[in-house]
Amino acid sequence: MGRPGSRLVSSGSIRWSWVKLLSGMVGKGLLPCFTFSRQQNVIYLLLEVIISSWLLFHSQGIIERDETPMEKEIARLHRVDFEFSDIFYFCRKGFEAIVEDEVTQRFSSEELVSWNLLTRTNVNFHYISLRLSVVWGIGVIVRYCFLLPLRFTLAAIGITSMIVGTTMVGQLPNSSVKNYLSEVVHLTCSRILVRALSGTIHYHNKENKPQKGGICVANHTSPIDAIILTNDGCYAMVGQVHGGLMGVIQRAAVKACPHVWFERSEMKDRLLVTKRLREHVADKSKLPILIFPEGTCINNTSVMMFKKGSFEIGGTIYPVAIKYDPQFGDAFWNSSKYNIVSYLLRIMTSWAIVCNVWYMPPMVRKEGEDAVQFANRVRSAIARQGGLTELPWDGGLKRAKVKDTFKEEQQKNYSKMLVRNGSVGSLSTGTESD
């Protein structure tokens, strides 16, 4: 009853496959750093065909779950009233949750079916052969001694040019020239930074790209998401003001183009936030706002509850789905386990960041639809497009506990079942005697 991954690797014929894989990984990691032209697509396509056709990818739970809802399950056990055996249903559901639950697994990195030669994904694989360890060792040397310094240099160049460029553009008076120049600066620096991470990004449906005066909404996996999106267009960022290097970048960027930065104290005041965002959206000459409604990083296997705040602002929503390919590197930021510096180090020592970005047709709130329903509609569309599962759970459960109201709801549902089964009899006797 083991997972496919554990019986995947056997000695012998895999030797050539691993060499192929390694060279493919190295190639994928190096090429973006050097090529600045668009002709790279053909090379990437070839590499991907070789690698992806060999690598299977599907996710499988560790237990077989029975998804029949409570009503059907309990009705199957008996017909009339409360019976002792009702406990079996709740008991089993509880134990299924203990062994494997839908929510907590989204807050840690996805498990891979087959190993991609990175120690960090080596959770369930054990020592297999000397050959494989040697191949892995070569991989480590390539990644840490070769790719890492290269990427680090590029990142340094990118950040410095971003700060210098935006400060210089910020000195100009407001005009169309300034907007054009700021766009050029932002795009160039984004592209350098994406190269620094060895990013290969495929943009689909570019005709649906977010327009000015709209709100761009995407699923959130890591801080890199913003760079991935700005690689292809300019957005106005929304977020908290940070200290340190991040704060310097934020202050410089806001001089060149109107991003929306909030002080930490202001973030608590929802009305203020909504008001400022509404003002920004109302001005049709301003860039589209980029918002991540999940509020926290999720591991890119599912989309969790969208907070309704972004959907109350009004305006057109442009949904975007981002899906990373986990074989080349794990983009998820587990903020409870790693801080931002070690996260960036891990990203820069992966093979590459490969992802697909789908731009989707704009959506507006329908008549009689409230913000929550609208948010759910947008979320379903994004999940469907990106091939992610949809969970109604709140991403905030990463740190907070479940509210008791949800438990009471379960209790209510069960008691409704009992009442329905019991009261049918009592009502009919009542009316007969009348």
Add this chain to the structure above:
Amino acid sequence: MEKVNRSRDKQKGKKDTTAEVFSHSQITRLYSRFTSLDKGENGTLSREDFQRIPELAINPLGDRIINAFFPEGEDQVNFRGFMRTLAHFRPIEDNEKSKDQNGPEPLNSRSNKLHFAFRLYDLDKDDKISRDELLQVLEKVDVEQKMSIRFLH
């Protein structure tokens, strides 16, 4: 360091009859689940670690299920105890029925499963379900609604 502990635990697992019930890959999976639940990283789980699972927290019997893991008066459960309790839920295989009539009954036998369910009701552990214990169970299922009659007019 963690790898050394893991292999030592697996060695222990091989000698324990409970662990013979699970296959090697199942034990590995359960161990990685155990470590991911163990936020304090001290090799044991406390009640808070279980309550962090949202689907368990909304289960009306969540607290009793959590209590089933902790033996008398203890607040921590180690991996062996964790596996022992979960072993009750293994499906009954056909080939096991006729195997060992003389040896101890496997944890996932029919009568042991019923025993486990009985213990969920029996709070004071006196091997009897008293009227009060039954009322307590029904308390969890919102009896107010059940005992009220709604008039149609």
